[in-house]
Amino acid sequence: MLKPMSIRWSLVIPVKTLIAAKTRMAAAAGPYRTRLAVAVACDTVAAALACPPVARVIVVTADPAAAGPLAALGADVVPDPDRGLNTALRTGAAHAARVAPDDAVGALQADLPALRPAELAAALEAAAEFDQAFVPDALDVGTTFYGVRPERPFMPGFGGESRARHLAAGAKELCLPGLDSLRRDVDTPDDLRAAMALGLGAHTAAVVRELWPPA
């Protein structure tokens, strides 16, 4: 058996078609909504690619306006069959199994604009000790990361109250301290303010400067 420290990861990051993305930010972001969605995904992908155990990032999207900048950062882009979030994740995981069957596979939400590579690395190291594991979101309601060891079944249960779903499916909840940036997904203006307090990545920070210019 591989030692957990030596496990490498393929991370699947789903990015919704932009016209339907970040709808809970629509009132606050106005015409900046789709740029914000792309920027947040760019910061998430850049942080994941900067994380040493991450061998590859596989973005699943049907939207060329998201695919272009994310591929330019170094992600592999796989077309989304457009049958919902968990189907998109399983499609990315199937690609990962084809290109790197010996690597662990994780699903990471695309809306983590404050993500720090060291926090992601700590979570991946902990996750490698379990067949399936997940990280709950900051509210302890949803999930920001779900992953499985190499060759184990990948059974993501994202959407709504996914923390309870992942727990019920027997996945290990990772309760490490110091995962704030990994748990801070951004769906609402309050979430964005909380992510700003942690420190936004450069792409999101640039959009926020235009959206909310400093007084």
Ligand SMILES: Nc1nc2c(ncn2[C@@H]2O[C@H](COP(=O)(O)OP(=O)(O)OP(=O)(O)O)[C@@H](O)[C@H]2O)c(=O)[nH]1
């Ligand atoms: N590829 C793909 N990604 C999806 C799909 N649905 C959701 N996502 C992604 O999954 C994550 C969580 O999505 P949601 O919270 O449902 O959507 P959102 O666009 O972030 O926000 P809302 O529109 O406010 O719900 C984000 O990274 C989305 O881009 C889908 O059908 N396909």
Ligand SMILES: C=C(OP(=O)(O)O)C(=O)O
């Ligand atoms: C899809 C999820 O989250 P959200 O809609 O809050 O981004 C989830 O937590 O499973």
